[in-house]
Amino acid sequence: MSLPRRVLIANRGEISVRIARTCHAAGVEVVAVYTEPDAGSPHALVAGRAIQVESYVDPEALCEAARLSGCDAVHPGYGFLSENPAFVAAVNAAGLTFIGPPASAMEVMGSKTRARAAMREAGVPVVPGTEPGTAAELMPAAVEIGYPVFLKAVAGGGGKGMSIVSDPEELERVYRQASDEAAKSFGDGTIYLEKVVARPRHIEIQIFADTHGNTVALGERECSIQRRHQKIIEESPSPAVSPELRERMSAAAVAAAEAVGYVGAGTVEFLLDTSGDFYFLEMNTRLQVEHPVTEWITGLDLVRLQLEVAGGAALPPEALEPTFVGHAIECRIYAEDPAAGHLPQAGRLMLMREPSGPGVRVDAALTEGQEIGVHFDPMLAKLSCWARDRDAAIARMREALRRYVLLGVQTNLDHLQDILAVPAFADGDITTAFLDEHLADWPLADEVAPLALAATLLADRYGAGRVGSVDTGTADPLAGDPWRTLGRFRLSGGSGEAS
Amino acid sequence: MAARTFSIRGEEIEVAARRDGDHLTIGVAEGEPYVWHVRRVGAAEFVAREAEDEQRTHTVHAVRDQTTWWVHLDGRTYRFQAVLDRGGSGAAPGGLTAPIPATVVEVLVADGDEVDADQVLLVLSAMKMQLEVRAPHAGTVADLLLAAGDPVDGGQQLLTIVATEAD
Numbered sequence: 001m002s003l004p005r006r007v008l009i010a011n012r013g014e015i016s017v018r019i020a021r022t023c024h025a026a027g028v029e030v031v032a033v034y035t036e037p038d039a040g041s042p043h044a045l046v047a048g049r050a051i052q053v054e055s056y057v058d059p060e061a062l063c064e065a066a067r068l069s070g071c072d073a074v075h076p077g078y079g080f081l082s083e084n085p086a087f088v089a090a091v092n093a094a095g096l097t098f099i100g101p102p103a104s105a106m107e108v109m110g111s112k113t114r115a116r117a118a119m120r121e122a123g124v125p126v127v128p129g130t131e132p133g134t135a136a137e138l139m140p141a142a143v144e145i146g147y148p149v150f151l152k153a154v155a156g157g158g159g160k161g162m163s164i165v166s167d168p169e170e171l172e173r174v175y176r177q178a179s180d181e182a183a184k185s186f187g188d189g190t191i192y193l194e195k196v197v198a199r200p201r202h203i204e205i206q207i208f209a210d211t212h213g214n215t216v217a218l219g220e221r222e223c224s225i226q227r228r229h230q231k232i233i234e235e236s237p238s239p240a241v242s243p244e245l246r247e248r249m250s251a252a253a254v255a256a257a258e259a260v261g262y263v264g265a266g267t268v269e270f271l272l273d274t275s276g277d278f279y280f281l282e283m284n285t286r287l288q289v290e291h292p293v294t295e296w297i298t299g300l301d302l303v304r305l306q307l308e309v310a311g312g313a314a315l316p317p318e319a320l321e322p323t324f325v326g327h328a329i330e331c332r333i334y335a336e337d338p339a340a341g342h343l344p345q346a347g348r349l350m351l352m353r354e355p356s357g358p359g360v361r362v363d364a365a366l367t368e369g370q371e372i373g374v375h376f377d378p379m380l381a382k383l384s385c386w387a388r389d390r391d392a393a394i395a396r397m398r399e400a401l402r403r404y405v406l407l408g409v410q411t412n413l414d415h416l417q418d419i420l421a422v423p424a425f426a427d428g429d430i431t432t433a434f435l436d437e438h439l440a441d442w443p444l445a446d447e448v449a450p451l452a453l454a455a456t457l458l459a460d461r462y463g464a465g466r467v468g469s470v471d472t473g474t475a476d477p478l479a480g481d482p483w484r485t486l487g488r489f490r491l492s493g494g495s496g497e498a499s
Numbered sequence: 500m501a502a503r504t505f506s507i508r509g510e511e512i513e514v515a516a517r518r519d520g521d522h523l524t525i526g527v528a529e530g531e532p533y534v535w536h537v538r539r540v541g542a543a544e545f546v547a548r549e550a551e552d553e554q555r556t557h558t559v560h561a562v563r564d565q566t567t568w569w570v571h572l573d574g575r576t577y578r579f580q581a582v583l584d585r586g587g588s589g590a591a592p593g594g595l596t597a598p599i600p601a602t603v604v605e606v607l608v609a610d611g612d613e614v615d616a617d618q619v620l621l622v623l624s625a626m627k628m629q630l631e632v633r634a635p636h637a638g639t640v641a642d643l644l645l646a647a648g649d650p651v652d653g654g655q656q657l658l659t660i661v662a663t664e665a666d
């Protein structure tokens with residue numbers, strides 16, 4: 001089998017480290033890239049080879065780095081340029097292999113309207129909606145689709161430019177308002193109408209395609225626990241997906257991938273409503289952040305499969321006929337303050353203890369002393385756990401979260417523990433509105449923590465907390481200088497004086 | 500008695516510690532005090548064993564960044580703000596710290612003792628040498644929580660000499 005010989009990893013942080021891990025194990029050399037402030041970052045240090053670049057998002061500079069470092073392939077990771085067709089074209093033009101789908105598949109899936117049209121044609125269910133129109137034109141469609149409906153700005157996205165209408169009498173008024181706002185915010189007041197999916201779950205299907213005509217589904221991931229429209233907990237299998245539903249969703253996801261000539265690892269995202277109907281949301285044309293969940297339950301290494309497919313191999317039997325064992329959960333650990341709107345937090349990571357044990361995996365690229373800035377995504381680490389069943393996986397995750405020590409920057413570790421402790425979570429009764437419905441007022445109780453205060457004083461008395469900290473504000477910098485107050489030195493056990 | 504004040508959501512809470520032989524007694528505001536036997540297991544890691552139930556231990560991880568304390572205890576993370584009531588550095592003026600990691604060989608004074616300038620207070624042992632720690636000025640011994648045999652870290656506060664008020 002031919003694998004790439006040397007791969008440029010056009011990314012940073014945990015995903016760069018994770019890709020390097022598999023490459024090294026497969027005997028594939030890697031070259032990491034880093035910008036100047038990232039020179040000491042773990043991803044730049046563990047790769048074995050690293051090259052400095054001006055930016056993580058400059059296609060030409062990255063291709064030049066790949067050429068200079070003698071790479072024959074480029075892995076984009078996720079984020080940055082991973083879903084940029086111009087980057088794929090630049091990599092190919094440089095005579096290198098892009099580890100991912102062809103640019104043409106990316107282009108279709110990258111456009112909301114083109115993707116919807118392609119999916120409709122392929123028989124993949126999409127959220128029922130209309131073409132753009134006037135309020136009068138949309139009125140009959142609203143009746144047909146059934147209230148409540150969304151009025152959406154064509155130019156909107158990411159949760160912006162959507163208004164909900166529950167009452168037919170209100171449609172015209174809300175339409176005018178939405179159109180005016182869209183014109184003001186996006187410079188385009190065009191509005192279309194879409195069905196509101198009731199109490200939706202976010203379910204996605206991992207797919208994998210090779211260049212030999214095989215496209216397989218590798219099970220679903222339930223990603224309904226979100227904050228600010230971003231996932232924080234993912235699991236597989238979903239408590240809401242029966243074997244029959246899994247089969248239907250998998251078939252739809254495979255059809256979606258085949259419709260655009262997909263190759264490599266990809267994820268088809270669906271909204272699942274309470275009646276078991278599901279609708280295409282979008283396709284992520286790359287390796288997903290939460291891919292460890294799928295690796296846990298399938299036993300597959302998705303990065304390894306990416307390398308094999310990029311090398312022209314057919315998918316191996318264990319991917320073509322996947323078996324799913326047990327249950328896996330992933331928690332995303334962020335530098336953020338869950339009590340203050342999940343605002344990203346900066347700081348210096350002064351102390352770190354990562355959990356371990358059976359069925360526990362940490363994907364991170366952290367070191368003590370590292371400055372956590374606000375320039376990149378505030379995700380610090382991914383903690384994932386596997387066990388025989390869902391209850392055991394939750395229990396294992398709660399214990400692993402308790403064992404995760406990250407001091408010096410505010411994280412969501414406690415918040416994650418409290419999410420897993422909500423009875424509705426244990427019941428599998430989760431929707432994208434879970435946090436609003438169950439933990440809107442977090443922290444629930446004002447945790448007066450006398451024991452923790454006592455522990456703090458204990459540490460203070462024993463001189464802890466000096467890990468790299470600098471005392472300032474003392475008028476006399478030598479005040480309390482220990483050498484000043486030292487008396488004579490004596491050799492231990494002897495009587496002779498050394499001073 | 501060594502005391503610190505912490506600010507939690509605008510509320511100030513005083514925490515005080517006292518050494519009783521092998522045990523550390525810590526009182527938080529008006530609550531029942533905690534009595535612990537403390538073992539240091541790392542620069543920022545301690546195990547506190549309860550005096551009343553010696554099978555019960557708490558693992559404490561703690562670091563300080565200026566006046567902010569970050570503490571991990573029994574699975575939860577806490578952030579406390581230390582209120583500086585005596586000087587601006589977080590350490591009391593007159594506080595004596597260990598110059599290097601060492602072991603306490605001898606404690607020659609006790610909390611509340613009046614001492615003269617240059618009086619020997621403690622003897623430390625490090626690098627096969629014994630170091631005498633002397634009073635930088637006359638005053639009263641405070642914040643002394645050490646006993647012979649205790650390991651101390653470089654920079655760890657040993658005790659405080661509260662300067663005698665000028666007449």
